[in-house]
Amino acid sequence: MSAPTQLSEPIAEDARMAAPNTLSLGGSLPRFTPPVTLAVLLLVSAGALFLLDAWNPAVLVIVTAVAYMVVITLASVIVENSRKAKDRLVTAVVYVCFGIAMVPLVSLLWTVLAEGIVRLDGYFLSVSMNGVTPSMDAGGAYHAVLGTLVITGIAALISVPIGLMTAIYLVEYGRGRLKTAITFFVDVMTGIPSIVAGLFVVALWIMIFGPGETNGLAGAISLSVLMIPVVVRSCEEMLRLVPNELREASYALGVPKWLTVLKVVLPTAIAGITTGIMLALARVIGETAPLILTAGSSAVAINANPVEGQMMSLPVFIYSQVRMGGAINYERAWAAALTLIAIVMLLFFVARLVSRFFAPKAR
Amino acid sequence: MTTTDPSTTAHVPRGKRRIGDVVFANSARGSGILILVILAGVAAFLVAQSFDSLTANTANFLTTSEWDANTREAPAFGVLALAFGTVLGAAIALVLATPVAIGIALFIVYYAPRRIAAVLGYLVDLLAAIPSVVYGLWGIGWLVVQLAPFYTWLETYFGWFPLFAGPVSTTGRTMLSAGIVLAVMILPIITAMSRDVFLQVPQSHREAALALGATRWEMIRMAVIPFGRPGIIGGAMLGLGRALGETMAVAMILSPSLVVSWFLLQSGNQTIAAHIALQYPEATGYGVSALIAAGLVLFAITLLVNMAARFVVSRRKEFA
Numbered sequence: 001m002s003a004p005t006q007l008s009e010p011i012a013e014d015a016r017m018a019a020p021n022t023l024s025l026g027g028s029l030p031r032f033t034p035p036v037t038l039a040v041l042l043l044v045s046a047g048a049l050f051l052l053d054a055w056n057p058a059v060l061v062i063v064t065a066v067a068y069m070v071v072i073t074l075a076s077v078i079v080e081n082s083r084k085a086k087d088r089l090v091t092a093v094v095y096v097c098f099g100i101a102m103v104p105l106v107s108l109l110w111t112v113l114a115e116g117i118v119r120l121d122g123y124f125l126s127v128s129m130n131g132v133t134p135s136m137d138a139g140g141a142y143h144a145v146l147g148t149l150v151i152t153g154i155a156a157l158i159s160v161p162i163g164l165m166t167a168i169y170l171v172e173y174g175r176g177r178l179k180t181a182i183t184f185f186v187d188v189m190t191g192i193p194s195i196v197a198g199l200f201v202v203a204l205w206i207m208i209f210g211p212g213e214t215n216g217l218a219g220a221i222s223l224s225v226l227m228i229p230v231v232v233r234s235c236e237e238m239l240r241l242v243p244n245e246l247r248e249a250s251y252a253l254g255v256p257k258w259l260t261v262l263k264v265v266l267p268t269a270i271a272g273i274t275t276g277i278m279l280a281l282a283r284v285i286g287e288t289a290p291l292i293l294t295a296g297s298s299a300v301a302i303n304a305n306p307v308e309g310q311m312m313s314l315p316v317f318i319y320s321q322v323r324m325g326g327a328i329n330y331e332r333a334w335a336a337a338l339t340l341i342a343i344v345m346l347l348f349f350v351a352r353l354v355s356r357f358f359a360p361k362a363r
Numbered sequence: 364m365t366t367t368d369p370s371t372t373a374h375v376p377r378g379k380r381r382i383g384d385v386v387f388a389n390s391a392r393g394s395g396i397l398i399l400v401i402l403a404g405v406a407a408f409l410v411a412q413s414f415d416s417l418t419a420n421t422a423n424f425l426t427t428s429e430w431d432a433n434t435r436e437a438p439a440f441g442v443l444a445l446a447f448g449t450v451l452g453a454a455i456a457l458v459l460a461t462p463v464a465i466g467i468a469l470f471i472v473y474y475a476p477r478r479i480a481a482v483l484g485y486l487v488d489l490l491a492a493i494p495s496v497v498y499g500l501w502g503i504g505w506l507v508v509q510l511a512p513f514y515t516w517l518e519t520y521f522g523w524f525p526l527f528a529g530p531v532s533t534t535g536r537t538m539l540s541a542g543i544v545l546a547v548m549i550l551p552i553i554t555a556m557s558r559d560v561f562l563q564v565p566q567s568h569r570e571a572a573l574a575l576g577a578t579r580w581e582m583i584r585m586a587v588i589p590f591g592r593p594g595i596i597g598g599a600m601l602g603l604g605r606a607l608g609e610t611m612a613v614a615m616i617l618s619p620s621l622v623v624s625w626f627l628l629q630s631g632n633q634t635i636a637a638h639i640a641l642q643y644p645e646a647t648g649y650g651v652s653a654l655i656a657a658g659l660v661l662f663a664i665t666l667l668v669n670m671a672a673r674f675v676v677s678r679r680k681e682f683a
Contacts (some may be wrong), residue, residue, distance in 0.1 A: 058509075083578055083581065084578055086578070086580055087578035087579055087580040087581070090579075090580040090583075091474060091579070091580075093466060094466045094469050094470045094474050095470065095474065096466070097462075097463045097465075097466025097467050097469075097470060098466070098467050098470040098471075098475075098483065100463050100466075101463065101467050101486075101487055101490065101550055101554075102486070104490070104501075104547045105486065105487075105489060105490055107501075107505065108493065108497070108498070108501045108505075111501055111504065111505045112497065112500075112501065115504070161394070162394045162397060162398070163394075165390055165391045165393075165394035165395075166391070166394040166395045166397075166398055168391045169391035169392050169394060169395045170395065172391070173388050173391055173392065174392075174395065178392070178395065178396075179395075181399065182395040182396075182398060182399065184673070185398065185399055185402050186398060187669070187673050188402065188666060188669055188670060188673070189398065189401075189402055190669075191601070191604045191605075191608075191665055191666070191668075191669030191672075192405065192608070192662070192665070193607065193608020193609070193610070193636055193661055193662070193665055194495075194608065194610060195608065195610045195636045195639050195640060195658065195661070196405065196409070196608065196658050196661060196662045196665075197405070199409060199639065199654070199655050199658040200404070200405040200408055200409065202412075202643075202651065202655065203408035203409055203411065203412040203655055204404070204408055206412060206651070207408065207411075207412075211651065225401060225405070228398060228401070229398075232398070256381045256383055256384050257384050257387075257388075258381070258383045258384045258386075258387035258388070259383065261387070262387075282492055283492075285494070286493070286494020286495065286496060286497065287494070287495075288494070288495060288496040288610070288611045288640075289495075289610035289611060289614075289636065289639075289640050292640055292643065292644070293639075293640075293643050297644055298644070315494055315496040315611075316496075318496050318497070318500055319496055319499070319611065319614075319615065322499070322500060322503065322615055330504060333500055333504075334500065334504070337496075337497045337500050340494055340496075340497060341493065341494075341497060344492055344493070344494060345492070348489075348492050
């Protein structure tokens with residue numbers, strides 16, 4: 001401690017001089033204090049809960065966390081000072097915040113895995129619900145998996161070209177008011193509620209085909225309304241990362257601008273663009289609300305034709321099974337949820353791998 | 364790596380116009396314009412299709428709670444209770460999620476061990492990857508079961524507080540449950556925005572605070588929070604926009620009724636989005652048109668919130 005401390009905190013200095021080798025006012029807690037305190041409190045609260053016959057892991061964690069905050073703050077106030085005590089309290093709070101976020105993630109993944117594995121097998125993935133009464137111990141989600149793949153596939157076919165070309169416009173060509181407007185409205189479009197995207201297609205379909213017409217194509221269009229802004233955003237970000245020197249070198253060689261974009265800019269950014277598109281796919285593949293409105297929620301048979309008849313998809317399958325409400329329906333819903341999460345996670349991880357291994361090396 | 368805008372620095376040399384250039388440039392611009400057309404179409408079609416029912420409506424659309432639209436004669440419906448439920452659910456989610464999200468962002472940027480910080484951030488991002496229907500299934504299949512005893516406890520000790528007045532729903536399928544699930548869903552959005560601005564806090568500000576003897580918390584309070592506030596607000600509003608429009612979690616968890624109710628532990632309330640999803644398959648008469656009108660209200664609310672959020676965020680960029 002330096003001279004100013006001596007002047008402003010004479011008591012602290014006095015105390016330390018009186019007992020130089022012990023913890024004293026104005027000193028500091030040893031580094032191992034937090035983990036040791038935490039371990040001790042965990043054991044104490046576990047013991048207390050057992051004695052009180054109130055054993056419950058959730059309660060244990062909450063009690064331990066609260067007790068830790070109280071103890072570490074008090075200890076720090078006594079041994080250190082109130083500023084450091086506040087710092088230690090906030091540190092504990094911040095750790096708890098992260099812990100809180102992990103509770104839903106872990107419990108959700110665990111529940112879906114534990115409940116979903118019961119019914120998820122080859123049979124479940126290879127048959128539809130055609131001819132299966134709601135409570136029958138049979139049936140599967142093949143039609144829903146197929147529908148999901150068809151609908152999201154078409155949605156990707158629509159959104160990727162539009163989204164990518166818009167991103168190219170924004171980065172390579174755009175200037176002035178049109179660019180500002182597009183940037184702004186792409187942001188606005190990101191915030192469109194999914195159900196409104198569904199209603200948009202419903203309204204469009206009523207105008208073109210009359211009321212009551214539902215099919216896979218309508219679902220795909222509503223999904224692409226949600227997917228386009230995501231694709232634009234991520235592609236734009238990636239195209240901006242391409243160094244300008246590459247473009248200039250290409251122009252210097254007399255390559256036209258459009259070929260520069262196609263042969264120089266896009267290949268450089270392709271890893272990031274692929275990642276962005278896969279993340280966008282992962283986002284829309286789980287969309288439910290627009291598909292209930294546009295692709296129907298009561299299809300039971302295999303239908304691979306996007307322009308004729310209702311088409312089931314995995315998210316809608318989960319929803320409609322839950323609405324039926326029986327035990328067997330919940331089993332189907334969990335199994336379908338596990339399938340859906342597996343598909344989403346696969347997209348997610350492949351996207352990370354692509355961005356890691358195919359990204360251009362920084363110079 | 365340069366960050367200058369290539370559209371202004373890299374001009375095509377003037378000369379003969381190549382046909383490829385013209386086609387490519389125009390198709391790029393066409394895609395951009397198509398997006399504007401789609402967005403205008405969303406608004407225009409919703410207005411056009413809701414017109415029918417709104418003119419036939421015998422009740423005031425904005426001040427009525429009941430929903431009697433599945434008829435061809437004298438439909439009477441309004442969005443009052445629905446709009447209230449939508450805002451209430453989103454508000455619960457926002458109140459619960461924002462402090463936790465800020466805590467997580469601080470944890471990842473300033474507290475977590477450097478080596479695993481990226482992995483922990485990735486875990487939080489995973490929350491955003493889980494489909495909303497799975498959140499709904501988890502909510503009704505697991506969460507409400509856990510919450511029901513907690514609600515009874517809450518009512519026993521805090522029942523005097525108007526929001527927590529009984530009788531408690533025995534199933535746990537209440538607005539509070541829906542709000543909690545919505546909070547989980549918007550957590551990664553707010554966290555991501557906050558984390559981004561925390562990472563942008565100039566190192567000189569942080570080091571200056573620490574050099575003056577500030578503890579880590581004082582450094583955060585003095586250097587990080589003031590700098591990051593617009594980003595946090597913007598992130599919270601984006602989260603709010605998401606919570607307002609979220610359909611499935613609410614539709615699956617809440618046991619709905621079309622009343623304006625402040626009692627979070629009782630079953631009741633309903634949101635616009637969930638109402639549309641539940642009612643659409645059974646809609647007849649003016650039903651579909653009326654639901655589209657409700658969707659238009661939702662569209663307007665989320666549009667305002669999102670535009671305000673973008674405004675806040677973009678203002679930060681100008682000053683940063």
